[in-house]
Each structure stands twice: as structure tokens, then as C-alpha cells.
Amino acid sequence: MNNAAIYYEPSAFHLRGKVMGRQSAGAAFMQAVADARPNRVWCYASARVHAQDCAQTLTELGAPRTGVTWIPFSQPQHLAEPGLLYRPDPGIHADAWRRLTHARPDAYSLCGITHTTASHAVMDVLADLPTAPLQGWDALICTSRSVRDSVQMLVENRIEYLRERTGATRFALPQLPLIPLGVHCERFASTSDKRQNARLKLGIEPDEVVVLFTGRLSFHGKAHPLPMYLGLEANAKTAKIVLLQAGWFAHESIEKAFQADAAALCPSVRCIYVDGRNQDNMKQAYAASDIFTSLSDNIQETFGITPIEAMAAGLPVVVSDWDGYRDTVRDGIDGFRVPTLTLPPGTKLGSDLADRFDMGIDDYDRYCAYTSQLVSVDVEAATQAYRRLIVDPGLRAKMGQAGAARSREVFSWSVIFRDYQRLWDELAERRRADARLAPALTPRRRSERADPFAMFASYPTEHVGPGASFRRHEGIDLAAALSRLELASTSFAKSILPAPALIEALLTALEGDWMPFDVLVRAVPDVSPEALASAVVWLSKAGVLDFHKQP
Missing domain, CATH: 3.40.50.2000 (Glycogen Phosphorylase B;)
Structure with a gap:
């Protein structure tokens, strides 16, 4: 299965707890993957343990020799290697935004599938298809003609509104292929x-x-x-x-x-x-x-x-x-x-x-x-x-x-899975053929998923930059500074806090009087300015450093 990565969240593929149609379909899909005996499966997952669950599931389903390659959620640009992300739900709009932020619109294709369309959450997802940065080399599999009619109605109603509201005339939409669910x-x-x-x-x-x-x-x-x-x-x-x-x-x-x-x-x-x-x-x-x-x-x-x-x-x-x-x-x-x-x-x-x-x-x-x-x-x-x-x-x-x-x-899933793979190959060919004709899109974040320091930029008095100066707080030594990392209210965030070695380097550099941030950057040349900015903000928060704006 070298032409697709699976968006893997264990609850979507296991018959545990509250079982709904989508779980049954997900479990059957994984059996179809195992039956195909691929040499490798790409697993797009939030944590390594989920990729390990994917590997264990494939082993239990009869494919112990299938290797599983983990692509973390935080690295969607690596989906370009398999060339397509398949997710077992209709939520491809969110991944289209991540693709625009971290890669290029033609870096890989996206493929989702419909289940129930009656909930507000799903209706919102489907109605947002015209405004998401989706392309003609993406697809939302519709499992029946009736559900495709429902999807098209939601999309057409949103397009009609956008035309009336903004005068928009050009909309890029995913394919809506008709492929039923399968059975073993x-x-x-x-x-x-x-x-x-x-x-x-x-x-x-x-x-x-x-x-x-x-x-x-x-x-x-x-x-x-x-x-x-x-x-x-x-x-x-x-x-x-x-x-x-x-x-x-x-x-x-x-x-x-x-x-x-x-x-x-x-x-x-x-x-x-x-x-x-x-x-x-x-x-x-x-x-x-x-x-x-x-x-x-x-x-x-x-x-x-x-x-x-x-x-x-x-x-x-x-x-x-x-x-x-x-x-x-x-x-x-x-x-x-x-x-x-x-x-x-x-x-x-x-x-x-x-x-x-x-x-x-x-x-x-x-x-x-x-x-x-x-x-x-x-x-x-x-x-x-x-x-x-x-x-x-x-x-x-x-x-x-x-x-x-x-x-x-x-x-039979053996038939349906071949239809999936045929679709994925067709999307790859469409991506190669049509990408140069598609309108260029500037890389950007989804506006409602903004960088918090951009969205709330007007909240603080100052931002870290050339106008900010720092000094070591009186009476704070290295041991006291490092102890702040272990506080019960702080230790949960260690993954984003400065390492002890960086704290030591900063305290050494700031042994004298106030130092402007741009000077501090030159004093600690082996660390990126962004990492230094994060470090001095937290050390100031922790009472290790003092800060003020230069006059």
C-alpha cells in the first residue's frame, strides 16, 4: 500500500465500546488492508503508540510482515512520499488547510469517506468543502447515490450563498466518487x-x-x-x-x-x-x-x-x-x-x-x-x-x-479495496496532470486556527524583540532557576520549556546589566532567536529574569 497513508485513530478501526456503522466499516477496511498483504503501510497518527497499535492490528488480522511507517500529525509535509492521505471520515477539509500551511496544494492528495450526514458536525464539514483549499485531485467517497445527493445539495447551497454574498465565481471541489462499503x-x-x-x-x-x-x-x-x-x-x-x-x-x-x-x-x-x-x-x-x-x-x-x-x-x-x-x-x-x-x-x-x-x-x-x-x-x-x-x-x-x-x-472487500486503490492512482495522475493549471495559493494558516501569538498580539504590553531588554533577577542562581522547571504547576509543559543547558547559557550571558534582546542573540549564537525568545519569556514568567522596554 505504497500509494496512500492511513489517518489512524484507533477508535475508528476497533469494535470496542459504543459500536456504530463507522467503526464496523473501519474494522472491515483494516481487514481488507491486511488481506492485501502490503509490504508497507504508512500510518499518519498523533502518537507513535497509535502507529504501534496499527502494526499490532495488522498482525492480528493476518499481516505480520507488513511494515508500518509512522508519519506524525506534526509533519504532514511527509505525506508527499506516499502521495495520498486516506481518512475514514469526511473531514478532509481540515487536512486541506494543513496541507496549505505545511506543504503545497499539489504535494499529495486527500481522500475521505461519508458515513452519517445528519449531524450538525458532519453537515458543517460538508458545507465547508467549497471554502477549504481542496483540489480536483482530492476525493470524498460517497457510499450511495442518496448520500452523494445530500453532499451535493449542501455544497451547492453554500456556493449559491457565496456567489450572492461575495460575487465568487470559481470554486475548486473534490471528486465525489461512488464506492460502496464492503463485506468480507x-x-x-x-x-x-x-x-x-x-x-x-x-x-x-x-x-x-x-x-x-x-x-x-x-x-x-x-x-x-x-x-x-x-x-x-x-x-x-x-x-x-x-x-x-x-x-x-x-x-x-x-x-x-x-x-x-x-x-x-x-x-x-x-x-x-x-x-x-x-x-x-x-x-x-x-x-x-x-x-x-x-x-x-x-x-x-x-x-x-x-x-x-x-x-x-x-x-x-x-x-x-x-x-x-x-x-x-x-x-x-x-x-x-x-x-x-x-x-x-x-x-x-x-x-x-x-x-x-x-x-x-x-x-x-x-x-x-x-x-x-x-x-x-x-x-x-x-x-x-x-x-x-x-x-x-x-x-x-x-x-x-x-x-x-x-x-x-x-x-466483497477484495473488490472494493481494488476500487479504492484504483481511485487513489487516478487522483495521483490527476494531481500530476492538473497541478500546473490550478490557481496558485499562498501558504497560509486556516484563519480560525491562528497562531495564538498572532491572534492575541494586542493583549500584552510588549513583544520580545530589539526593544526588549533583560537581566538576571537579583539573588537567583542556576539551581533556583532550574528548580522552577520542577514546580507542580510548570512541569507539565516541559516539552516547550527551555532545556537546562540553555538556561545555564542565558544566566551566564546575563551576569551583568540590562542586555537588549538583539545583543543577547549575538551572545548565545548557537541557539535560534525564536528559541531564545521563548526561553527569556518563560524565565521572566518564572521570576528568573527581569525585563523592560528600552527608552
């Missing part, structure tokens, strides 16, 4: 023996039809269970149905809500819940099931990996015709897509929901929850889709086989 298909393959054992362990009778839902069990942030419960209950008079929900609840009140609603809406359906964070439970769930379903109705969903995992397991799927599901499930081939309905753009209620979220009246969870209440999944169509699969084992087998083949041919 071999993990989901099953056998008749595995199926028999799984059904035995779960207490499934031979004549029961098992319908599986996997993922977070959240009526407000994933998929409201109401249409699923109603559709299955309508079929429970003609078949013995088990609803196997393999996932997890955020807290007890949500668990009780699911159980209460299931008892009220599908009393004839036998419900089983298993912890989907346990991989053995997940393997059993896929092996024991006959049909997969996910009737997502939530705007926080942008792609939806679980139907592809179910397809890889050979299950026919019944999903809502919603966002990324529309790109992954072929209606009538791999399963059925159930129509959805919501309000048109521009309604007052939509504006009200946006305002309440913007003003902090509603938090993110409630914003998603309220919106999902106004997304309808066709209950009758879901009922009919379930019925066709419940009563027809042959159709289940046919659709399951079609989905399994599609998962291998289109969504």
Missing part, C-alpha cells in the same frame, strides 16, 4: 450442519420460519420496528414465525419499548433477542435464519451494511426502499424493496425540525426520531413481501443464491 463474504458463509446446530442452540423448531434483523435496536436512530411487527403478525396465521433480533439496546428503556410494542403488535410472532456484539451470536443468527429484514426509516442511515452481510450469508432480504438500500438490493432478484413515503422538500414542519435542532431545543437523537416518525414504510407491501418468502422455500433459495453471488462480485 467468507465470514458469513454457512453449511447445513451449522444451520442445524444454530437452530438447535436457539431453540428453533424445524417448521418455524426465522426472520432476522441485525444491528442497533433503536426505534429512533435506526429502524422503527412497527411496520416489521405488523407485517410479520399478518403472516403469523399461516406460518410459525420467529423474529430473531440480533443487536443491542442503548439502554433499558429502549429495550422495554421494543418488548412492549412487540407484545402489542405481533403477539403471534415468537421474538428472540440475542446480543449482536458477540460474534458467535451473529454467526448463529445468520446460520439459523431463513429471511433477513431491515425496514430502515432513519436519516442517520446513509448506506446500510447489514443487508449485504445477510446476502453474503445466502439469505433473501426484505428492506425498505431507502437511501443506500436502493443501491445494494435488487428488487425481485435478491429480495424485495418496500416503498417508503415522506414529506416533500420545503414543508414548514421540515423547517421547524431543522430550527429546533439548530437552536438546541432538540438534540440529535430527538431530531432523527421526530423525522423518522414522518417516514412511512408501506406496511401492506412489507406484508406481501414477507408472505412470498415465508410460503415459498424455493424462492427463498433462489433469491438467497442471487444475493450471495452479488455480494461476492460487487461488495
Whole structure:
């Protein structure tokens, strides 16, 4: 993997703690990297320990011989060697500013990826794309056509505002390639023996039809269970149905809500819940099931990996015709897509929901929850889709086989990772070809990330410079000066404080009367003026030196 560095923050690549879609995608990506068996991986990380975590992760995933080269966050200019930085989120705008500050716009490419786009933080990132120093050799991977539409809407709205406000006419934007998330298909393959054992362990009778839902069990942030419960209950008079929900609840009140609603809406359906964070439970769930379903109705969903995992397991799927599901499930081939309905753009209620979220009246969870209440999944169509699969084992087998083949041919990580690498090569070629045509940009810092001594330059009485003079404070010797480095309120900052040798050199140079700073620079020639300036400021703060402005 010599054509990209990975922006590595361990929590983005491990299935620990609170697991969301982006963690699952990150962990699967790392497995794809390991499966590619690269000789070397570039790791762009804040600390060496994170690069070591990257190396350990690759070893655990089967690539012990892959070398990991650490590029510290503080040295982004070294990303020019791999030629591209891939980060597992959409935040490439921030790295574009760092590139402009520390390198050149054509020094390397940037590549990010979308996950949920419903939060304020992500919307802000996406809306800022037109004003960040991004280029046509950068890219933001969109995992579905729907999410790309959302990104384009945010970008176009911001551009329209900037044109009206400033008269701007030229905008450099990243590419928005469409590449889905992938699955490791071999993990989901099953056998008749595995199926028999799984059904035995779960207490499934031979004549029961098992319908599986996997993922977070959240009526407000994933998929409201109401249409699923109603559709299955309508079929429970003609078949013995088990609803196997393999996932997890955020807290007890949500668990009780699911159980209460299931008892009220599908009393004839036998419900089983298993912890989907346990991989053995997940393997059993896929092996024991006959049909997969996910009737997502939530705007926080942008792609939806679980139907592809179910397809890889050979299950026919019944999903809502919603966002990324529309790109992954072929209606009538791999399963059925159930129509959805919501309000048109521009309604007052939509504006009200946006305002309440913007003003902090509603938090993110409630914003998603309220919106999902106004997304309808066709209950009758879901009922009919379930019925066709419940009563027809042959159709289940046919659709399951079609989905399994599609998962291998289109969504296998071996295929997706090659698409990534192909994209990265294309961006490198575009960078080489187009850089000379791009408008020149002056290296600069992002204004809202300013040097604090520039932004707050008017705060102090004086700045270190030719007009400032220093002398040794009376009664302070070297031992007393060095002891100030060890104070409890000071020692935390040792990484930016003067070294003992420099303190000794300064005290020696300042044994006489007041000395102007420019003279002090000549008296300690082996140290840069900037390092001397930092040292005399801190030594003055610590009461080791006195300072005043020359008349």
C-alpha cells in the first residue's frame, strides 16, 4: 500500500465500546488492508503508540510482515512520499488547510469517506468543502447515490450563498466518487450442519420460519420496528414465525419499548433477542435464519451494511426502499424493496425540525426520531413481501443464491479495496496532470486556527524583540532557576520549556546589566532567536529574569 497513508485513530478501526456503522466499516477496511498483504503501510497518527497499535492490528488480522511507517500529525509535509492521505471520515477539509500551511496544494492528495450526514458536525464539514483549499485531485467517497445527493445539495447551497454574498465565481471541489462499503463474504458463509446446530442452540423448531434483523435496536436512530411487527403478525396465521433480533439496546428503556410494542403488535410472532456484539451470536443468527429484514426509516442511515452481510450469508432480504438500500438490493432478484413515503422538500414542519435542532431545543437523537416518525414504510407491501418468502422455500433459495453471488462480485472487500486503490492512482495522475493549471495559493494558516501569538498580539504590553531588554533577577542562581522547571504547576509543559543547558547559557550571558534582546542573540549564537525568545519569556514568567522596554 505504497500509494496512500492511513489517518489512524484507533477508535475508528476497533469494535470496542459504543459500536456504530463507522467503526464496523473501519474494522472491515483494516481487514481488507491486511488481506492485501502490503509490504508497507504508512500510518499518519498523533502518537507513535497509535502507529504501534496499527502494526499490532495488522498482525492480528493476518499481516505480520507488513511494515508500518509512522508519519506524525506534526509533519504532514511527509505525506508527499506516499502521495495520498486516506481518512475514514469526511473531514478532509481540515487536512486541506494543513496541507496549505505545511506543504503545497499539489504535494499529495486527500481522500475521505461519508458515513452519517445528519449531524450538525458532519453537515458543517460538508458545507465547508467549497471554502477549504481542496483540489480536483482530492476525493470524498460517497457510499450511495442518496448520500452523494445530500453532499451535493449542501455544497451547492453554500456556493449559491457565496456567489450572492461575495460575487465568487470559481470554486475548486473534490471528486465525489461512488464506492460502496464492503463485506468480507467468507465470514458469513454457512453449511447445513451449522444451520442445524444454530437452530438447535436457539431453540428453533424445524417448521418455524426465522426472520432476522441485525444491528442497533433503536426505534429512533435506526429502524422503527412497527411496520416489521405488523407485517410479520399478518403472516403469523399461516406460518410459525420467529423474529430473531440480533443487536443491542442503548439502554433499558429502549429495550422495554421494543418488548412492549412487540407484545402489542405481533403477539403471534415468537421474538428472540440475542446480543449482536458477540460474534458467535451473529454467526448463529445468520446460520439459523431463513429471511433477513431491515425496514430502515432513519436519516442517520446513509448506506446500510447489514443487508449485504445477510446476502453474503445466502439469505433473501426484505428492506425498505431507502437511501443506500436502493443501491445494494435488487428488487425481485435478491429480495424485495418496500416503498417508503415522506414529506416533500420545503414543508414548514421540515423547517421547524431543522430550527429546533439548530437552536438546541432538540438534540440529535430527538431530531432523527421526530423525522423518522414522518417516514412511512408501506406496511401492506412489507406484508406481501414477507408472505412470498415465508410460503415459498424455493424462492427463498433462489433469491438467497442471487444475493450471495452479488455480494461476492460487487461488495466483497477484495473488490472494493481494488476500487479504492484504483481511485487513489487516478487522483495521483490527476494531481500530476492538473497541478500546473490550478490557481496558485499562498501558504497560509486556516484563519480560525491562528497562531495564538498572532491572534492575541494586542493583549500584552510588549513583544520580545530589539526593544526588549533583560537581566538576571537579583539573588537567583542556576539551581533556583532550574528548580522552577520542577514546580507542580510548570512541569507539565516541559516539552516547550527551555532545556537546562540553555538556561545555564542565558544566566551566564546575563551576569551583568540590562542586555537588549538583539545583543543577547549575538551572545548565545548557537541557539535560534525564536528559541531564545521563548526561553527569556518563560524565565521572566518564572521570576528568573527581569525585563523592560528600552527608552
